[in-house]
Amino acid sequence: MSMFASHARALVVLLALVALASGCSGPSTAAGPGPWREGVVTSVPPELARINDLLADLAERLQPGLVYVRVQRATPPRDEPAREEPGEPRRSTGSGFVIDSSGLIVTNAHVVESAGQIQVRLADGRRFPATVVGRDGRVDLALLKIEGASRLTVLPLGDSNKLRVGELVLALGNPFGLEQSVSFGIVSRKGAPLTVAAPGFDFIQTDAAINPGNSGGPLVNLSGEVVGVNSMAAVNGSIGFAIPSTLVKMLLPQLASKGRVDWGWLGVAIAEVTEDDLGRLKLREPKGVLVRSVMPGEPADKGGVRADDVILGIDGTRLESPRDLQRVVSSTPVGKKVRVVLLREGQETELEVTIGLYQEREAPPGEAPRRGPRPAEPPRETPPNEAPK
Incomplete structure (x- = not known):
């Protein structure tokens, strides 16, 4: 474990040390004619000083x-209304970070989206x-x-699978x-984000401040x-989400070689099996x-599902x-034949299905598409508590 990670344990007593430091700082003394009181230089508790240096050094190294x-x-x-001046260029900003010395940047x-010119x-x-x-x-x-x-x-890209809540x-x-800008927080949760994004993949939830303009910036351990x-x-x-680095590593080769990601697709609407389904499904x-x-x-239909x-x-x-099904199917290469084991009327059956290519569908009339992570399928194909795949 690195020096940084080992020092992280000391943060458990951070609040207590802050309180101790403020309580031991002593009263201020007046200095000069100004309407204020100069602070007295006092020593900072060693543990707090190490944490302070750790975070400041880390931010300085990463920026x-x-x-x-x-x-x-x-x-x-697509999710923003048109301006009254249709010919006037629109400008926006975001963040990114360098992943290769050749000039590759992730955002x-x-x-x-819809960029005419991009400046870094x-x-x-x-x-x-x-x-x-x-x-x-x-x-x-x-x-x-x-x-x-x-x-x-x-x-450098780390291993988000090793990241722990807290x-x-x-x-x-x-x-x-x-x-x-740098903000500080903890990993609050690993799971589905607020909106449906890459099907089945866990995103990282954090309380580190993420505001407009932070999009595309790195979340760093x-x-x-x-x-x-x-x-x-x-x-x-108050709640931010980040794409996990393991998913980023999985997608970057396709983005670099093809300019897109080919997601696997079955063509079914799915849901959890509940107690109410047991008798009906045997x-x-x-x-x-x-x-x-x-x-x-679609592929599932052709395969007999x-x-x-x-x-x-x-x-x-x-x-x-x-x-689980969404994650496995979406990350399976398009065109690959897979063995699908299923229960049909209580009897186990095995089918061979060829994974198809996911293609983003247009939103239904009257519904505005959403930016960034969007539903895996049009809502009309997604009854409550069900997920298309």
Whole structure:
């Protein structure tokens, strides 16, 4: 474990030390004619001083890898109303970070959506035009490239699977255009985000402040590793979510080589198996994933999957919930034949299904599409408490 991580344990007593420090600082003494009292220089408790130095040194080391992304749009993003001046360019800002010395930068897809021109400003003030190498709106991830930049600070990607609830993290970004900002918090939860994003993948929830402009910035652990990409926050900013670094690593090769992510697809609406379903489906216990409906002509239909089948596993991977099925299917290569084990009227059956290509559908009339993480399917195909896949 690194020096940073080992020091993190000391933060358990942080509040007590702060109280001790303030209680031991002593009274101020007047100095000079000004209408204030000068503080008396006192020693800071060693544990508190080490924590203070740890966080300040870490932020100082990471900030050179943070970039400020400015976008000029000829048209507004899909979830924003058009302005009265249709010919006037629209500008927005976001964050990003360098992942390779060749000039590759990670940010959010919604930051560069409908971009006409993109400018990246480095921490030292240098500015470069950027191009979009790849973009995936389903996860809200984009890969940019700048040319001719030297002396770039690369931020390493860590393993978000090892991240634990309660661990300390820093969120870096440019909220409201305030450049090189750092906020501090903990990992509050690992699970589904507020909106449906990459199907089945756990996002990182944190109380580190994530505000407009933070989008695309890194969420970093105390070892200085990027464990997430800041993506969205609740309206009041009290809850933020980040794309886990393990998912980012999985998608970056496709974004770099193809400019997009090819997600796997079955074409079924699914739900959890409940106690109420046992008798009707001739099941002994609630397990697996219930198929509510099958979309005609889609891979599941072609493979013989029917409504009211209960899928137990795919290619040997056991499925406990709809999110398990979504995660396994979406991350399976398009065109691969998989073994689907299911229960049909209480009898176990095995089918071979060829994974299809997910294609983003248009939203129903009268419903505005949402930016960034969006529903995996149109809401009309998603009854309450069910998830399409």
